[in-house]
Amino acid sequence: MKIGYDNDKYIKTQSEQIRKRVSQFGGKLYLEFGGKLFDDHHASRVLPGFQPDSKLKMLLKLKDEAEIVISVSATAIEQKKLRRDLNISYDKEVLRLIDLFRSVGLYVGSVVITQYSGQASADKFRDNLRDLGIKVFTHYKIAGYPSNVPLIVSENGYGKNEYIETERKIVVVTAPGPGSGKMATCLSQLYHEHLRGIEAGYAKFETFPIWNLPINHPVNLAYEAATADLNDMNMIDPFHLDAYGVPTVNYNRDVEIFPVLKAIFTNIYGSCPYKSPTDMGVNMAGNCITDDEAVRDAANQEILRRYYSAICEERHGADTRKEQERILLLMNKAGISVSDRRVAIAANEVAEETGSPAATIELSDGTIITGKTKNLLGCASAAVLNALKYLAGLDDKLLLLPSYLIGPVQDLKVNYLGSKNPRLHVDEVLVALSVSAATDVNAAKALSCLPQLKNCDAHISVIPSSVDKMFYRKLGINLTNEPEYENDNLYHV
Numbered sequence: 465m466k467i468g469y470d471n472d473k474y475i476k477t478q479s480e481q482i483r484k485r486v487s488q489f490g491g492k493l494y495l496e497f498g499g500k501l502f503d504d505h506h507a508s509r510v511l512p513g514f515q516p517d518s519k520l521k522m523l524l525k526l527k528d529e530a531e532i533v534i535s536v537s538a539t540a541i542e543q544k545k546l547r548r549d550l551n552i553s554y555d556k557e558v559l560r561l562i563d564l565f566r567s568v569g570l571y572v573g574s575v576v577i578t579q580y581s582g583q584a585s586a587d588k589f590r591d592n593l594r595d596l597g598i599k600v601f602t603h604y605k606i607a608g609y610p611s612n613v614p615l616i617v618s619e620n621g622y623g624k625n626e627y628i629e630t631e632r633k634i635v636v637v638t639a640p641g642p643g644s645g646k647m648a649t650c651l652s653q654l655y656h657e658h659l660r661g662i663e664a665g666y667a668k669f670e671t672f673p674i675w676n677l678p679i680n681h682p683v684n685l686a687y688e689a690a691t692a693d694l695n696d697m698n699m700i701d702p703f704h705l706d707a708y709g710v711p712t713v714n715y716n717r718d719v720e721i722f723p724v725l726k727a728i729f730t731n732i733y734g735s736c737p738y739k740s741p742t743d744m745g746v747n748m749a750g751n752c753i754t755d756d757e758a759v760r761d762a763a764n765q766e767i768l769r770r771y772y773s774a775i776c777e778e779r780h781g782a783d784t785r786k787e788q789e790r791i792l793l794l795m796n797k798a799g800i801s802v803s804d805r806r807v808a809i810a811a812n813e814v815a816e817e818t819g820s821p822a823a824t825i826e827l828s829d830g831t832i833i834t835g836k837t838k839n840l841l842g843c844a845s846a847a848v849l850n851a852l853k854y855l856a857g858l859d860d861k862l863l864l865l866p867s868y869l870i871g872p873v874q875d876l877k878v879n880y881l882g883s884k885n886p887r888l889h890v891d892e893v894l895v896a897l898s899v900s901a902a903t904d905v906n907a908a909k910a911l912s913c914l915p916q917l918k919n920c921d922a923h924i925s926v927i928p929s930s931v932d933k934m935f936y937r938k939l940g941i942n943l944t945n946e947p948e949y950e951n952d953n954l955y956h957v
Contacts, residue, residue, distance in 0.1 A: 465828060465919040468758030469513030477748045479525040482669070485746050486529075486634055488737075489665025492657065494650040495746075497638040498670035502564050505549075507671055509942060510686045510763040511749070512919070519671070523636065524568060530634035531573040532565055534558050535649045538586035539579050540641070547641050555589045557640035562598065573630055574599035578645030581605045601626040603645065603652055610648075610724045617731040622655040642694060647721070651728055658732050665737070666729075667746050668718070673698045674750040675712045675742050682763035684713055685794045689770035691715075692790040704740035712742040764798055765921060765942070768805045771795065772944035776927060779947035807832060807923040808944060815925035821950050823847035823924045825917070825941065827855065838887070840870050844924055844932040845893040848917070848939075852897075855913035856906070864907050869896045890935040917941055926950045 486493045499507070501519050508516045515521070523530060537545075540554045547557050558575060565572050575593055577586050580602050593600045603625040606616055615621045628649075635653070637646045650666050657664040672687035673679075684698050701714040703722055718741040725744075729736035738744050753759050771791045774784045795801060802808060807824045810832045814822035820837040823844045827833060833854055835847025853860060873892055877883040888896065894914075900907035918940030926948050928936075936943040949956055 465512045465762065466755065466758040467513040468753060468755035468762065469511040470752045470754050471513050471515050471518055474514065474518060474749060474752040475522045475525065477751060478519075478522045478746070481746045481748050482526060482634065482667075485665070485667045490663055491633050492635075492662055492664040493633065494635045494637060494653050494664060494666045496646045496650050496666070496668045497636050498646070498668065499672070501638055502561070503549075504671070506686075506690055506766070507749075508919075509769075510683050510759070510766045511753070512758055512762045513754070514749075520568065523570065526634055527570055529632055530636055531571045531630060531632040532636045532638060533573055533628060533630070533649065534561055534575045535578055535637055535639045535644045535646050536575065537579045537644045538577050538581065538583045540643065541577075541589055542583040542585045544585075545641070554640040554644070555585075558593075561638070561640065571632070572598075573632075573635070574601055574628055576601045576603055576626075576628055576645075576649055578603045578649060579605050599629070601628045603649060610721060613724065613727045613731060617655060617728055622652040625652045625656070627656040628653055647725075651725070654729075655732055663733065666744070668741075668744045669746050670718075671747060671749050673713045673715055675701075675714060675745060675747060676750040677713065679711075679713045680797050682760045682767065682798050685798050686763040686766040686770070687715075689767045689791050689794050692770065692774070692787040692794075693784070695790075701740050701742045704742040707739040712740075714741045718744075764800050764804065767791065767794055767798055768800065768802060768808075769942060769944050771802070772805075772808075772947075776945060776947045779927065779949075805921075805923065805944065807921050808946075810834065811923040811925045812946065821924065821926040823922065823928075825851045825920050825922045827851060827920055828916070840865075840867075840874070840887060841893065842885075842887040842889060842929075842932065844928050844936065845888050845890050847922065848890055849893055849897070849910075851917060851920075852910040852913050855916050856909040858906055858910060862906060864904075864910055865893070865896050865900060869900055889929060889931045890939075891931060894935075914939070927956070 502517060504516050504519060508514045536554055536558050545554050562572050575598055577590055577600065580586055590600045606621045608615055637649050639646050654664055654666055673684040677684055679698050679700060688696060688698055697716045698713055699716055699719055701712045701719060704710060704712045722741045726736040774787045774791055778784045807826045811822050811824040814834050814836065818836055821843045823835040825833045825847050833847055833851040835843045835850055837843045838846060849864060853862060870888060873888060873896060874886045878886050897907055897911050901911045920941050922936060922941045922943045924945040927945055
């Protein structure tokens with residue numbers, strides 16, 4: 465992937481901007497953190513050079529001044545809502561986030577359960593957190609939220625919420641996913657701080673859309689594609705345009721809620737410090753792009769990946785038709801089609817030639833490596849193995865995995881573990897390769913090239929097994945596939 469982003473500049477300027485906003489409010493800031501603090505792979509895909517943990521590293525520069533509050537909706541807990549990329553529930557994701565934050569030295573002050581109305585599963589989760597020694601606070605549903613401002617900013621609105629006891633001047637409010645009540649948590653705290661004579665501030669940190677890029681820039685279109693299931697749309701911030709005469713990009717939910725937020729600020733403090741949703745933000749991401757062409761290309765590929773994801777979700781039984789329609793419109797805006805996905809074209813051509821599933825991986829030098837379905841290896845495994853041989857400078861015909869290694873693995877799979885598929889999956893190939901590397905210098909060379917597969921694009925002509933899909937993700941390979949199963953079975957794993 466061609467680098468188009470200055471990650472070091474981002475970390476430096478972003479932390480400086482947050483400190484500047486803290487000083488604007490006299491020393492106490494509630495910072496709503498949108499998106500992912502960890503594992504922001506969407507940002508790293510559309511801004512090549514941005515690291516998935518960049519926001520975390522930025523926050524670490526402020527760690528002595530900051531604490532984290534994790535907001536999670538009682539409704540999401542009750543509905544067993546999942547974080548789609550990790551396939552774990554929101555309550556489990558809260559625990560994972562606490563462990564991750566603590567592991568790098570960030571202070572997690574508490575968890576707040578929002579939108580509470582007596583949900584039994586939320587009660588159980590709250591008790592579990594307290595048993596683990598974690599402070600938990602409860603915020604309630606407010607009738608008429610968000611339009612009934614007089615009720616919201618009263619003792620029967622925010623006043624019913626428990627006051628979250630915080631210790632540091634920057635309070636980062638994050639969540640396991642969207643709809644967790646982060647903004648409401650921040651505003652409730654402003655109300656309670658004001659009652660205590662503390663004039664705290666609020667700011668919003670969202671990486672996307674990038675406010676100082678054109679509305680139809682591929683990076684902003686890729687954000688719309690990523691949130692197509694949420695019905696988010698980018699739009700010119702009308703409040704910013706009216707106040708300053710400068711067009712900036714925001715998204716519909718922030719624009720729609722701004723009049724309410726402004727009224728809430730005015731009810732608490734007597735005035736609002738912001739003239740527009742854009743004013744609320746502290747995002748410096750757009751100032752760190754170094755190669756716009758590279759960023760545009762990367763973002764266009766992300767839009768195509770989102771399209772393939774949507775059509776495959778439908779094949780799995782989900783109703784994603786509206787999502788697909790939205791993404792197709794975005795593809796038209798960007799002037800791209802599936803024919804711009806080079807790895808997809810190549811994989812489908814090989815599959816048509818051989819009559820069997822095929823996989824392709826596009827390496828950083830533009831070379832497309834092919835993997836065909838064989839008796840010993842599935843196409844996903846073959847593509848990885850062939851890519852490693854190419855990167856190690858080895859002859860393509862070289863046999864890296866001799867039959868005496870593959871045979872026992874197949875025997876274990878079929879005769880001991882009950883698998884009907886004797887072909888080796890990606891994880892099994894890598895384990896066999898690592899064993900071979902102990903005595904074979906060529907295998908060792910190939911294995912050492914594994915990190916070079918990170919950020920490469922790949923495509924498979926059929927829906928891959930869950931194991932192969934997971935290990936492509938673990939390797940950092942950006943995988944898409946056709947919405948077709950390899951066989952006519954009704955049940956697939």
